[in-house]
Amino acid sequence: MMSCMTHLLDGDQHELDPLERQIVAVFIDGVRVLGLPRSIGEIYGLLFISEVPLSLDDLVLRLHISKGSASQGLRMLKSLGAVREADGGAERRTYYEPAIELKRLVGGFIREQVRPHLESGKAKINRLAETAQEIDDTDRRKFLGERIGRLETWMSSSGKVLPILQKILGQ
Amino acid sequence: MMSCMTHLLDGDQHELDPLERQIVAVFIDGVRVLGLPRSIGEIYGLLFISEVPLSLDDLVLRLHISKGSASQGLRMLKSLGAVREADGGAERRTYYEPAIELKRLVGGFIREQVRPHLESGKAKINRLAETAQEIDDTDRRKFLGERIGRLETWMSSSGKVLPILQKILGQ
DNA sequence: CCCTTTGTTCAAAAAAGTTTGAACAATCGC
DNA sequence: GCGATTGTTCAAACTTTTTTGAACAAAGGG
Numbered sequence: 171m172m173s174c175m176t177h178l179l180d181g182d183q184h185e186l187d188p189l190e191r192q193i194v195a196v197f198i199d200g201v202r203v204l205g206l207p208r209s210i211g212e213i214y215g216l217l218f219i220s221e222v223p224l225s226l227d228d229l230v231l232r233l234h235i236s237k238g239s240a241s242q243g244l245r246m247l248k249s250l251g252a253v254r255e256a257d258g259g260a261e262r263r264t265y266y267e268p269a270i271e272l273k274r275l276v277g278g279f280i281r282e283q284v285r286p287h288l289e290s291g292k293a294k295i296n297r298l299a300e301t302a303q304e305i306d307d308t309d310r311r312k313f314l315g316e317r318i319g320r321l322e323t324w325m326s327s328s329g330k331v332l333p334i335l336q337k338i339l340g341q
Numbered sequence: 342m343m344s345c346m347t348h349l350l351d352g353d354q355h356e357l358d359p360l361e362r363q364i365v366a367v368f369i370d371g372v373r374v375l376g377l378p379r380s381i382g383e384i385y386g387l388l389f390i391s392e393v394p395l396s397l398d399d400l401v402l403r404l405h406i407s408k409g410s411a412s413q414g415l416r417m418l419k420s421l422g423a424v425r426e427a428d429g430g431a432e433r434r435t436y437y438e439p440a441i442e443l444k445r446l447v448g449g450f451i452r453e454q455v456r457p458h459l460e461s462g463k464a465k466i467n468r469l470a471e472t473a474q475e476i477d478d479t480d481r482r483k484f485l486g487e488r489i490g491r492l493e494t495w496m497s498s499s500g501k502v503l504p505i506l507q508k509i510l511g512q
Numbered sequence: 513c514c515c516t517t518t519g520t521t522c523a524a525a526a527a528a529g530t531t532t533g534a535a536c537a538a539t540c541g542c
Numbered sequence: 543g544c545g546a547t548t549g550t551t552c553a554a555a556c557t558t559t560t561t562t563g564a565a566c567a568a569a570g571g572g
Contacts, residue, residue, distance in 0.1 A: 188472065189469070189472050189473060189476070189485065192465070192468070192469050192472060193469065195465070196462065196465050196466060196469065196492070199458070199461070199462065199465070200462065203376075203455075203458045205374075205376045207559075207560055207561085208560080208561095209560075209561075218488060219485070219488060221481070221484050225518090226518075226519065227518080227519095235561080235562090236561065236562045236563060237518095237519075237520090237562090237563080238520080238521080238522085238561070238562060238563065238564095239560080239561055239562070240519095241519060241520055241521085242520085242521090242560095242561090244519095245520090262517070262518070262569090262570070263517080263518060263519090264518085264519090270488075270491060272494070272495050272498060284374075287370070287374045290370070291367065291370065291371065294363070294366070294367050294370070295367060297363070298360070298363050298364065298367065301359065301360050301363060302360060305360070310392070313392050314360070314390070317389060317390060317441075320441060321367070323443070324443050327443060327509070327510050328510075330509070331506060331509050331510060334505075334509060335502060335506070338498070338501070338502050338505060339498050339499075339502060378529080378530055378531085379530080379531095380530075380531075396548090397548075397549065398548080398549095406531075406532090407531060407532045407533060408532090408533080408548095408549075408550085409531070409532060409533065409534095409550080409551080409552085410530080410531055410532070411549095412549060412550055412551085413530095413531090413550085413551090415549095416550090433539085433540070433541095433547070433548070434547080434548060434549085435548090435549090
């Protein structure tokens with residue numbers, strides 16, 4: 171039965187209106203700062219400003235992105251806890267809605283993007299500290315010890331700051 | 342007088358030893374998380390683990406990066422407050438040393454990379470709020486008002502969290 | 513079963529970001 | 543001033559990341 175069904179009256183339902191474009195632009199910039207791809211911002215932005223949950227096909231149609239992008243983008247947003255599947259009626263396709271509590275968004279970002287790097291960083295620094303023990307030159311070893319110690323302090327501070335951050339951003 | 346002067350005795354002075362390579366690798370990863378280019382990590386890493394200030398040519402020679410990269414990298418690191426020029430003797434060339442206080446590093450990053458984005462984000466959202474006022478449909482306008490309000494709350498929370506972050510990371 | 517709808521995967525294309533190096537200042541010592 | 547040294551700039555080359563789209567799986571309905 172081809173592609174009817176949406177635009178009956180009510181104008182071309184699948185171009186973004188100016189306000190939606192502005193919102194999407196804000197989120198494109200926003201996720202960029204966090205080092206996430208543009209499509210993530212587009213998808214989350216459109217969900218954020220939509221009154222009703224949207225399906226993958228809605229996103230493809232309205233944002234002019236490929237099905238692949240939409241699928242991968244939704245996957246990432248789900249893993250970040252930034253979108254959830256709307257508890258659908260008897261529908262076949264699944265609809266998505268945004269999580270809009272800052273606490274949740276920050277928590278997901280920290281869990282998925284920050285912690286893993288912190289962990290692997292700490293591991294590398296531990297190996298480093300061992301390597302430094304084996305240096306013969308006493309003065310050099312002392313200097314290295316100081317600097318590596320500082321690195322460890324940095325990592326520890328970063329670790330401590332995360333829960334505080336979450337607390338503050340949870341209102 | 343060509344390129345003598347460095348390696349008199351004492352081995353091939355300009356390859357990184359294994360420990361230096363490890364440190365540089367840590368910083369390459371570190372700056373990557375912050376969305377900064379690899380060369381920034383290499384340069385800062387080598388300065389961080391060097392007992393003496395290094396010149397641009399030292400960085401080129403030891404890291405095998407181009408003069409252009411080294412120059413641009415140092416510029417960015419200076420703007421971030423992450424390196425300073427060592428108060429040189431009567432030397433012609435300038436030598437650089439790293440800033441190693443976390444407070445300073447975080448401060449510079451926030452000032453140069455975070456604040457500008459926050460500011461421009463707030464500006465965009467203000468314009469957005471105005472656009473939303475002009476919507477005719479009352480229900481839609483109400484919904485938009487709620488969401489945009491939330492966005493404003495997010496921005497405000499982010500702004501408030503920065504000084505706290507700096508305070509905590511300043512020991 | 514088979515057709516249709518929905519969604520995923522992944523190699524290749526496109527876009528974005530980084531690095532290079534050669535040309536161009538700037539500055540010092542003579 | 544002139545030549546040598548030091549550092550900057552920026553278009554082009556290169557690298558990395560993102561997006562695309564066609565092929566493939568999954569699953570419901572008839």
